[in-house]
Amino acid sequence: MQNPLLELRRPIPFDQIREEHMEPAVRALLAEATAAIDAIAASQGPYTYDSTLGALERSSEKLELVMSLIEHLESVSTTPALRAAYNAVLPDVSALWSSIPLNPGLWRVLVEFSNTPEAAALEPTRRRFLDKTLADFRRSGAQLDSDKKEQLKAIDRELSLITTRFSQNVLDSSNEFEILVEDEAGLAGLPDSAKQAARDNAQHKGKSGYRFTLQAPSLTAVLTHADDRGFREQIWRAQNTRATSGEHDNRPIVAKILELRKAKANVLGFRDFADFQLDDRMAKTGADAKRFIDELRERTESAFERENRELFSFRKELEGESAPALEPWDVTYYAEKLRRARFALDEEELRAYFPAELALKGAFTLAERLYDVRIEPVSGVPVWDPEVRAYRLLDSANVELGTFYVDLYPRETKRSGAWMHGLVAAVPPAANLAVFCLNASPPAGGKPSLLLHRDVETLFHEFGHLLHHCLSRVSVRSLAGTRVAQDFVELPSQIMENWCSEREALDLFARHYETNEPLPTVLLSRMNAARTFRAANMQMRQLGFAAVDLALHIDYSPEKDGDVLAYARDILQKHAVAPFPEDYAMLAGFLHLFGHPVGYAAGYYSYKWAEVLDADAFGRFKEEGVLSRSVGLQFRDRVLARGDSQDPMDLFVAFRGRKPRVDALLKRQGLG
Numbered sequence: 001m002q003n004p005l006l007e008l009r010r011p012i013p014f015d016q017i018r019e020e021h022m023e024p025a026v027r028a029l030l031a032e033a034t035a036a037i038d039a040i041a042a043s044q045g046p047y048t049y050d051s052t053l054g055a056l057e058r059s060s061e062k063l064e065l066v067m068s069l070i071e072h073l074e075s076v077s078t079t080p081a082l083r084a085a086y087n088a089v090l091p092d093v094s095a096l097w098s099s100i101p102l103n104p105g106l107w108r109v110l111v112e113f114s115n116t117p118e119a120a121a122l123e124p125t126r127r128r129f130l131d132k133t134l135a136d137f138r139r140s141g142a143q144l145d146s147d148k149k150e151q152l153k154a155i156d157r158e159l160s161l162i163t164t165r166f167s168q169n170v171l172d173s174s175n176e177f178e179i180l181v182e183d184e185a186g187l188a189g190l191p192d193s194a195k196q197a198a199r200d201n202a203q204h205k206g207k208s209g210y211r212f213t214l215q216a217p218s219l220t221a222v223l224t225h226a227d228d229r230g231f232r233e234q235i236w237r238a239q240n241t242r243a244t245s246g247e248h249d250n251r252p253i254v255a256k257i258l259e260l261r262k263a264k265a266n267v268l269g270f271r272d273f274a275d276f277q278l279d280d281r282m283a284k285t286g287a288d289a290k291r292f293i294d295e296l297r298e299r300t301e302s303a304f305e306r307e308n309r310e311l312f313s314f315r316k317e318l319e320g321e322s323a324p325a326l327e328p329w330d331v332t333y334y335a336e337k338l339r340r341a342r343f344a345l346d347e348e349e350l351r352a353y354f355p356a357e358l359a360l361k362g363a364f365t366l367a368e369r370l371y372d373v374r375i376e377p378v379s380g381v382p383v384w385d386p387e388v389r390a391y392r393l394l395d396s397a398n399v400e401l402g403t404f405y406v407d408l409y410p411r412e413t414k415r416s417g418a419w420m421h422g423l424v425a426a427v428p429p430a431a432n433l434a435v436f437c438l439n440a441s442p443p444a445g446g447k448p449s450l451l452l453h454r455d456v457e458t459l460f461h462e463f464g465h466l467l468h469h470c471l472s473r474v475s476v477r478s479l480a481g482t483r484v485a486q487d488f489v490e491l492p493s494q495i496m497e498n499w500c501s502e503r504e505a506l507d508l509f510a511r512h513y514e515t516n517e518p519l520p521t522v523l524l525s526r527m528n529a530a531r532t533f534r535a536a537n538m539q540m541r542q543l544g545f546a547a548v549d550l551a552l553h554i555d556y557s558p559e560k561d562g563d564v565l566a567y568a569r570d571i572l573q574k575h576a577v578a579p580f581p582e583d584y585a586m587l588a589g590f591l592h593l594f595g596h597p598v599g600y601a602a603g604y605y606s607y608k609w610a611e612v613l614d615a616d617a618f619g620r621f622k623e624e625g626v627l628s629r630s631v632g633l634q635f636r637d638r639v640l641a642r643g644d645s646q647d648p649m650d651l652f653v654a655f656r657g658r659k660p661r662v663d664a665l666l667k668r669q670g671l672g
């Protein structure tokens, strides 16, 4: 049988790949990769780069590409047969990946190679690849004796079970909750769309009236708009005491997860789980991440208090001098009222200036201006849907750096959201291959697809990931493109969002879809003013989560600190507007930290870290020209082209001339 997945060439024959090709191709390539890896592990010296790391890189290249294509097709044009094929092969493929750093033969070969004169004289990118590979193996326990290895395996097994249990408890206890409101009068304040959704929800469950749940849209609508404070309180309390009783009690589970993570870090020779997690990140240690969070909090506190005083005064304006202090379930509600009073920003009016096609062209034009590249359509390339288009990205010498597909509109077979998928991270002179997906509302009734401003930012964000992937010029595939530290990977994407609020950049693409007028200055300034509304509160909320995450994974000890929920509540309270009730237990529903063996554990800080990086890096454009090609070319050469071939802090310093500072972020937020 001809199987196109076994003889892939460019362009990828998307018109020929069928579900029935998938499992046989993966099985064949799995066997090939396993045999290649076994051969390296069993090989005898003398060892060279090519016979060790080089061979390891090659061993799974075809398998990676085919898995990447299947995963991609599962996201953009899934069918039950495709999903079945994917699910059938996934466990074996994952097992192969996770077995690599635990393979004692491979470890022996790599260590022996690392002691050769060739290894000592490797050029810097290959040297880094060797060091990082050895470190990855060590982080998986390759250097441990067999007792310790068994201990580690047992910890990992238990962590995987118990974090799954945590997630299920959150899901189950959330799903058990509902509020049924019989009378529409009880829904005062809620927008019609939220009422309609609640009515549909009740009907769907065979009930009368309006049904509210802890699902995000329902919860947010009540906390933001419901005039009935008792209604808001009821749903807020339910949300913040999820999974704290009965058979779905996560409280003992949180303590157990922390204990297991600490034990894992200790077995591997780290002081605590934060140091273990951050060892291969830009932040390097838990202490560094903590210092960063502390500094940002100190610089945010006074604005935070000012915003809180303003909010309370606003309540008194509405309800008189005797208005009671704000409770946790009042904050979002009054903040929304204040926002409306301050900013008459009509998102729909703004939308008319952001046709999706123009925004996409705008991202292209910006990349061409800044990075001296050219983006041109490619015709006659097989695609998975007739709406999908392909483009080529070329440098000024007409060398093709990458090809990418653009898939803009939703389909039933496509997952929701926006993303960039790097199909092939290539080593020069080969070209990269990528997919760029959005789910913009399709053109309808003679109107083009119009984006909200935040959707334009999302488009630019994902396009930034795409540029990071396609502009990569790294000579080792495993270190290429977006395969960088978790607290660095959002710099190339988030920096792109900055241009969406700059006049000079907006003039490249923001045009009214009927009149072709550029975005009026009054709309732009209103838009930019609205962005800083209650910025200190939003920041403190994120900092609270980051602080609690680090404290739990660095400092917390049950003997010294007692009940883990009370410990977390004390920390979160310092970042909140209103006093929490005694039973406040946000931690018991904190999926980011506890819903996965690793997830965002000890990594929540990276959201803010990335914002600091992107604001500070963009600061150079602000200083030297928002559309400056010379700054752009430096960003391309010193950051975008480098992947993980150098330490991310060195890349940042090479571009910015110094280490990151928080000032630019505070300024952008109107806080500094």
Ligand SMILES: [Zn+2]
Binding pocket: 461, 465, 490, 493
């Ligand atoms: Zn991103």
